[in-house]
Amino acid sequence: MSFTRVWVSCAVLLASTALQHQAFAAPASRPAPPPAKPVTETHFGTKITDPYRYMEDEKDASVVDWMKAEGRYSRAFLDALPGHADMLSRLSAFTGSFDFVNSIQQAGGRTFYEERSPGADNFDLLVRNPDGTTKKLVDVAALRAANGGKAMALNYFQPSQDGSKVAVGLSEGGSENAKLTVIDVATGKTIAGPIERAQFGANNWTPDGTKMFVHIFQELAPGASSINKYKNSRTYVWDLQNPPVPVLGKGVGTLAFTEDEFPLIATTPGSDLALAISANGVQNEIALWTAPLSDALKPNVAWKPLAARSDDVTNAAISGNRIYLLSHKDAPTFQVLSMEAGQHISDAKVIVPAQPGRLIESISAAADGLYVRARRGVYSELFKVPLDGGPEQALPLPFKGSISELFADPREPGAIIQVEGWTTPPTTLAFAPSTGQFTDLKLGMTPAGFDPKQFRIEDLTAKAADGTAIPLSYLTAAGGTHPRPLLLWAYGSYGISQFPGFGSRVNMTLREGIDYAVCHVRGGGELGETWRLGGKDANKPNTWLDLIACAEDVIARGYTTKSMLFIGGGSAGGITMGRAMESRPDLFAGVFDLVPSANPLRMEFSLSGPANIPEFGSIKTEQGFKNLLAMDSIYHLKPGTHYPPIMITTGLNDPRVSSWEPAKLTASLLASGTKNPVLLRVDEDAGHGIGSTKTQSDELYADILTFIKWRLAQNGGVASAK
Template sequence: MLVERRKLLIGAAALALVAGSGQRVAARGSLIPVPPVARVEPVTETFFGQSVTDPYRWMETRTDPDWEPFMRCNAAHAEATLAAIPGRAAMLEQISALTGSNATATAPVPAGGKLFYTKRAEGKDTSALIVREGTVDRVLVDPDALKAGGSHVSLDWWVPSPDGSHVVYGLSPSGSEDSVLHIMRVADQTILPERIDRTQYASPSWLPDGTGFFYLRFGNAAKGSVDYYKDSVAWLHRVGTEAEADIEILKRGKYDAIPLTPSEFPVLITDPTSDHVLVAVFGGVRRENPVWSTLLSDLVAGTPRFKPVATLEDEITTVGWKGDDLYLLSTRDAENGKVLKVSMSSPDLSAAEVVIPHGDRVIEGLAHARDGLYVSFMEGGYQSLARVNPSGTLTPVPLPFEGSILQTNASTSEPGVYLRLTSWLEPVGVWRVGADGTVTDTGLSPRPDIDTSPFEAIRDFATARDGTRVPVSIIARKGLVRDGSAPTLVNAYGAYQISSTPGFATRAVPFLALGGVLVTAHVRGGGEYGKRWWRAGQKLTKPNTWRDLIDVSEHLIKAGWTSSAKLGIAGGSAGGITMGRALTERPDLFAVVVPEVGCLNALRMEFSQNGPGNIDEFGTVTTEDGFRGLYAMDSLHHVVDGTRYPAVLMPHGMTDPRVEPWHSAKMTARLRAAAAPDSGPILLRVDFEAGHGIGSTRSQLDALDADIYSFLLWQTGQAGFQPA
């Protein structure tokens, strides 16, 4: 039925007092705006003999006059509902006190005898770019001091020149990731006049002499267009010159030796110790990329002689080099990876030296320092580090605790490596590995005054329905009685071969202190066990991802950790597929489901701005197998009328460039239309100053987590979070 626009707006703006058991209103006497009713305009398509009807296709048109009012009315409804939850204000106060009372920093990047890093100081809302010279720190870029039309500004990326004299960085408003490139002279903090837009994925790589850098810039397609990320061009910018004078280096069709599709990105990589340039062609979210080399001087002169290093079939995922020694991480005939070494000037992969052969551990990353090649490994979600010294010996690097290596920053001009480490009960710290193998805490990210001793981290396994052992990580209060009464939140992702690694969740501490249980389900589709684990939860095998989550949840219930009435699940972005399909396949199993910035209408993903680059991961509706896989993972088309659905909270940012907000909007509208009268509340939490979460401020993230935990505690009957 077509709902008249005037009725939609009047209904959404009206205030209603809803009485009842607490399933529909957070506090007796609260005035909660009525959620809007979405206009229905069915669009039916047929794929390989199967008809599919989308009732809300109009939401994909940003200029539709109903779109923004629909989102603003939902935002008002969700905000009022969440604010009325008793205990929510106290939860936010506790979270903000924890996050605001400690400083956090990234692993430094060494350049020219200086250290560059970002740090969020105590009480600050965003991280600032810092340069350390000796023992003296200076703030170079402070996003808290910048505003763009009243919106917060995010520091998206930054790269110092080899001598540390300049830094190139990107800024964007409201979490949009619409980066504009800036350049600063470090000595006097002068911001040079150059401004270059469309540089979200700039990937700057400085010339060895620091006079300029290569960077990537999108074409001229309109923002929001399916073509926005297509036909990117690699440019050379000389510091101090106008952007209009930049030299076009590489694009589709420029050189026959470098074939490019419209969706591929030509990225140029340099190193101060080498007179060569690497050309890597990135294909959206594709992990494996072809690589070429050429002399830097020839490339700049416009007469490159490209030498093939590796084809797409060689499955190169990471490179690292120093001088003429080029190291390549390949998964060809080695699903856990192997490290190969060739000459940069005369690359011959068929004669490559095998530096690290395929083994039981997954090889994850390479970082070359002056004293050797540092290699990170993954096993079941936990990471370790080793160094290959110049003689070729592989030596383990003892880390201070078992957990995650969030960053590994090294320079071929300096010895050692900087690490950013964390674990389930270990807050993030910045450590340095010296050339002698010693590991020391830099103090850049001081340990916060948070007592973790009342809690424990437990490594468990659940047996999936096909017999696969799925790792499960559990954080809970020591001695917690397993009688099924604990409110529990299970996080899951499962895509892109990205692992859910151990990490300290500062914002979860108040929830844990109330007796909550925090769980990570290491579902298939991730990278915990390398390529095989990823392929077991991708495209036609994607159902394993959400069914692993379902099976982990049932395992937790059987083990007494929780019960269906106390169980919530949460996951974001591609994890929205996991959440949405677990919700639609087993709505009876959960009390709360939180798909955050979630992909919930997978059939339409490839027609959005970020869609073409994700076809390698999810498939395309233009092939029968692709359609079958996408339909299976599409949550919107698995909502069933008359079903009792649990409480659902869908947070989304309006400037999200990765997963369009219409995913959550459509799912909200469909669930409300289909849900049985005794279903839980369905909230669409919209932040108009946020995107995919990457550029969100501390206060935005604090408020989001306070809402999620409070919503879960309200819906699971926790004392102190129930209406009077």
């Protein structure tokens, strides 16, 4: 069942004498600052003046021209930094030496997966046949070449239940505007599609592979505001030959949906049961109904209620006619419920109870049992329970790390996992219940000579302002001396967790003598629902205060200093970056604010704003306005304050954080009078980063590392050699 809710050598001297004395010539001039055109509004007795409201007009060519000009200035600034070209070359070579695999699925004896092979710029879709042979089903490089070289990305895929066909979603320029096509696996030829506006891949096959349930967004009328793009979506039945027919959504079928809800239909191999799902934008909790799969193909089906959104269900799995639900109702670390088809959640029994200190993340049903992915702290555990309930069977992992993927087929025994660590590349393993052992599927490749033991991982805690212990993951050179330069990362929204995961660019950071750390701030989901709510709504200030606490902690430990400490985060993590920087401008040597949500007061009037109201609230309510005001980076800038050097990024095709938010933040910082550099890095052929090519990601990270080195050279900061 698939549905979507809509992340070798020792360290070297960082700043050598040659680097510190190498000349840096900033570009002679930057574009003229944009004019202020103040708009003043009063919300619940508070006056808000917005000097750059006009930037929100997507039809204002002058704003786009200014952003592009700022982007060219920033590009020239970054290119002129000492060692930039060499850094990009070395980073590209290192990241290109790995063979990465993800999104593993099995069907009909075949294994489907995405792979970015060494030296490749994109992830392609491959299939491994039962005889061990492999075939590339989607070659993104070839598609790009046929499309004038324009950046393209494989956004999702879904094989039919017998593995004979696969549905794929492809988009251009980081836009995530995926078009859906169907490929015959045996021949590799496209046999159906494209279907437009099938963006998030919430598609499911019927058992015979002749039809699909496809979630499609509405086609906007000419001149309509883009804010309506994600409204009034529907699920359709598509027979691969004729136009899709709507069966679920606002104005279709027997269930009532609001314009902002996403109506989905999910199927499960081996089951004649269908689930109707209401996904309320970014909200984790879903509403569910059931019906016979044969009835779900028609719009007049009598869906039977299974769970309301207030039942706090976030995940579901099916085996035959048995339904399993993951819920945090009266269970902040989550519990697993079980019931028969036709029953309501009120009839469910608990088969995996919640435990303090153990966070249940996801469930997946196989023929031999229900596989459960859980956490203690930030590290994964895997266990299995009988399908009808019973004792838990622990399945020890090969190393201390994170299960980034879990796949099981209700028709087959066993499960596939992908496990990785902060410095350990992903390994794909198949668990066989007949032997009780994991087998390496030999997918992906780590370059010869790569040694994770050259780095040390410390699991620390920092004390927040209110006394709460904040988990802090710290990566440094094994045997290295301190203080050292540090890049401290944080996020803190939607209950999304920053669990141990291997990143080749993070490992390049360590190889450059720069430590890396993650502050697991409240608002994320690391410690369960209580942790998420501790950084949400009126509690949102805890998110950036937790980051400040982590920063002060590592300084107090002697691990780094203010002149060597950099913070980074993106998207909703931009709230964390902006407010931490404004609260403590003295604390950081630099800030990386990537595709940031910088203007929450105006977020709901952006493309994806309505879908984010469940997470951040609305200015239409007094408490919502107060919450949004507290987290708005632009509103809290103070004229005359010298903020740390900051690099802000945007992709002009970003569907998640509209480019006007980073643009308004840049304009506001320039107007504040801060003396330190303010850069707006603009990628005109990218979006939110999802779907960016390896080259685009390498270029961004090379800019980050070179910026750190330049700033350290200014401050006299030198990393310890190892």
